[in-house]
Amino acid sequence: MAVSSAKPGWPGGDDDASVASPVAHPTYYQDVEPILLAHCVECHRKDGAGPFELTTYAQARALATSIASVTHEHRMPPWPAASGGDCPPQVGARRLDAQDIALIGAWQRDGAPAGTATASVPLLPPAWGTLTHVDAVLRSDAPYQPKANTDDHRCFIVHPSNAQDRYLTAYAVRQDAPGIIHHIQMWAIDSAAAEAQLDQLDAADSGPGYYCPENIGVDGRYVSVWAPSDPIRRHPPDTGMLLTGGHRMVIQIHYHDHGQGRADQTAIELELAAHVKYPASMWAISPPDLNLPPGMPNVQAKTSTTVSGTRPYQLWGVRAHMHTLGSSEQVSMRTGSGAHCLLSIPRWDSNWQLMYFYEKPVPLPIGTELDITCNYDTTSQTNPVHYGIRSTDEMCFAFFYVTQP
Ligand code: HEC
Structure with missing residues (x-):
C-alpha cells in the first residue's frame, strides 16, 4: 500500500x-x-x-x-x-x-x-526557462530589518536604470532571507511628480524604504505580484510590461517574520526587451468589501466586472489570491455565447499562489463579464473576518494579465 x-x-x-x-x-x-x-x-x-x-x-x-x-x-x-x-x-x-x-x-x-x-x-x-539576460537588478539600497513576529509592508524605491522605455519579459527573485517574504508587488512610476512624492515618503521614514500597509501612497502602474513559489516569472512570448524610460519603480515586500530576526535585501533580476508586440497590463479585481461570518465551513464572496472600452482585449493568464481561510476560488467569464472557466483552484493553499499563463490567449470582447468566486472556511474563527492586509484578515482577488491585439 x-x-x-x-x-x-x-x-x-x-x-x-x-x-x-x-x-x-x-x-x-x-x-x-x-x-x-x-x-x-x-x-x-x-x-x-x-x-x-x-x-x-x-x-x-x-x-x-x-x-x-x-x-x-x-x-x-x-x-x-x-x-x-x-x-x-x-x-x-x-x-x-x-x-x-x-x-x-x-x-x-x-x-x-x-x-x-x-x-x-x-x-x-x-x-519556465532561465533569464536569458539580466538587464537590471532591483533591490533596496541597504538591508532592511522587518518588524518581528508581525506583518510588515515595506516599500522600496528602486532603479531599473533604463533611460529608454523597456518591457519586462521575465524576472527572477533572489530571496536574501528565505522564509520571511509573504509576497512582493511591483509598480512602475510614470511621472516626476509621483517620484517627488515618493522621495518625501522615503525621507519621512527612517531606515530603507517606507511603511506602506495599504498602497504605495503615490500614483503608480501595477506591474506584477510574486509569491515564493515561482522559480522564474516569464511573461508569455511577445508580451511584456512597460517600464517607462528614466523613471524609478516601487517594490512592496510583505514580510512576515516568525522570529527569524533576519535583515533582508532581496534582489529582483529583470530581463528587459526594447520592443514587444503586445504591451501588457495587469488588472486586479476584488469585491469592494468582505464580511465573513465566523464558525461556518463554507462562506462565499463574489464579484463581477464588465470589460469596457472600445478595443477588445486578450487574456493571457490569471492569478488567484486569498489568505489562509480560503478553501477554493473560481474565476470565469461570460459572453453572449455562454460561461467559461478561466481558473479554478479547488483546494486553496496560500503557500502556492502561482500565476497561471495560458498556452493560447483567450479573447475578451468588450462587454465580457468577469466573475470571481471565493470560498472560505471560517470554522476556526470566533469573530467576523473582514477585508484587510494582515495575514489574519482576508482577501478575494483575481489578477488578469491582458493585452490589446
Ligand atoms: C516549484 C517548486 C517545487 C517543485 C517542482 C517540487 N517541489 Fe517539493 N517542495 C517545494 C517546496 C517549496 C517545499 C516546502 C513547502 C511545502 O512543503 O509545500 C517542498 C516540499 C517537499 C517535500 C516535503 C513535504 C512535506 O510535507 O514534508 C517533499 C517530500 C517534496 N517536496 C518532494 C517533491 C517531489 C518528489 C517533487 C517532484 C515530483 C517535488 N517535490 C517538486 C518545492 C517544489
Missing part, C-alpha cells in the same frame, strides 16, 4: 489505485531518477525553491517515504489549478501521471533500491 494521508491533494495528477506501476521492480537509476529530474529538481536543487535537494540516490532514498506520499497525495509537484473541463490549458503545468505515481510507490515499497548507477544525467532546465 502506498502511504496514505487524510490530506487531500491538488487536482490533475490522475492518481488511480487501479493503475499499476509500469515496471514491476523499479530502481532509482533506471526508473525514479528520470521522473525526479523532469518534475522535481527544478526546485529541489542547490539554491532552488525547495527546502532540500533531490539530486542524488542518497537524498532520494532518505526521503523515499515522503516522496511516495507527497506524490500519491498530489501535493508535489505543486500545481493547485484544475486542468481540463473548459479551463484553458496552462503553460508549464506541473503534474505526474498515474503511472509515474504508481512507479514511485512501488519503488518505495520495495525498499527504494538503487539499481545500476548510470552516467550522471544533466539537470533539465526549469519549465
Whole structure:
C-alpha cells in the first residue's frame, strides 16, 4: 500500500489505485531518477525553491517515504489549478501521471533500491526557462530589518536604470532571507511628480524604504505580484510590461517574520526587451468589501466586472489570491455565447499562489463579464473576518494579465 494521508491533494495528477506501476521492480537509476529530474529538481536543487535537494540516490532514498506520499497525495509537484473541463490549458503545468505515481510507490515499497548507477544525467532546465539576460537588478539600497513576529509592508524605491522605455519579459527573485517574504508587488512610476512624492515618503521614514500597509501612497502602474513559489516569472512570448524610460519603480515586500530576526535585501533580476508586440497590463479585481461570518465551513464572496472600452482585449493568464481561510476560488467569464472557466483552484493553499499563463490567449470582447468566486472556511474563527492586509484578515482577488491585439 502506498502511504496514505487524510490530506487531500491538488487536482490533475490522475492518481488511480487501479493503475499499476509500469515496471514491476523499479530502481532509482533506471526508473525514479528520470521522473525526479523532469518534475522535481527544478526546485529541489542547490539554491532552488525547495527546502532540500533531490539530486542524488542518497537524498532520494532518505526521503523515499515522503516522496511516495507527497506524490500519491498530489501535493508535489505543486500545481493547485484544475486542468481540463473548459479551463484553458496552462503553460508549464506541473503534474505526474498515474503511472509515474504508481512507479514511485512501488519503488518505495520495495525498499527504494538503487539499481545500476548510470552516467550522471544533466539537470533539465526549469519549465519556465532561465533569464536569458539580466538587464537590471532591483533591490533596496541597504538591508532592511522587518518588524518581528508581525506583518510588515515595506516599500522600496528602486532603479531599473533604463533611460529608454523597456518591457519586462521575465524576472527572477533572489530571496536574501528565505522564509520571511509573504509576497512582493511591483509598480512602475510614470511621472516626476509621483517620484517627488515618493522621495518625501522615503525621507519621512527612517531606515530603507517606507511603511506602506495599504498602497504605495503615490500614483503608480501595477506591474506584477510574486509569491515564493515561482522559480522564474516569464511573461508569455511577445508580451511584456512597460517600464517607462528614466523613471524609478516601487517594490512592496510583505514580510512576515516568525522570529527569524533576519535583515533582508532581496534582489529582483529583470530581463528587459526594447520592443514587444503586445504591451501588457495587469488588472486586479476584488469585491469592494468582505464580511465573513465566523464558525461556518463554507462562506462565499463574489464579484463581477464588465470589460469596457472600445478595443477588445486578450487574456493571457490569471492569478488567484486569498489568505489562509480560503478553501477554493473560481474565476470565469461570460459572453453572449455562454460561461467559461478561466481558473479554478479547488483546494486553496496560500503557500502556492502561482500565476497561471495560458498556452493560447483567450479573447475578451468588450462587454465580457468577469466573475470571481471565493470560498472560505471560517470554522476556526470566533469573530467576523473582514477585508484587510494582515495575514489574519482576508482577501478575494483575481489578477488578469491582458493585452490589446
Ligand atoms: C516549484 C517548486 C517545487 C517543485 C517542482 C517540487 N517541489 Fe517539493 N517542495 C517545494 C517546496 C517549496 C517545499 C516546502 C513547502 C511545502 O512543503 O509545500 C517542498 C516540499 C517537499 C517535500 C516535503 C513535504 C512535506 O510535507 O514534508 C517533499 C517530500 C517534496 N517536496 C518532494 C517533491 C517531489 C518528489 C517533487 C517532484 C515530483 C517535488 N517535490 C517538486 C518545492 C517544489
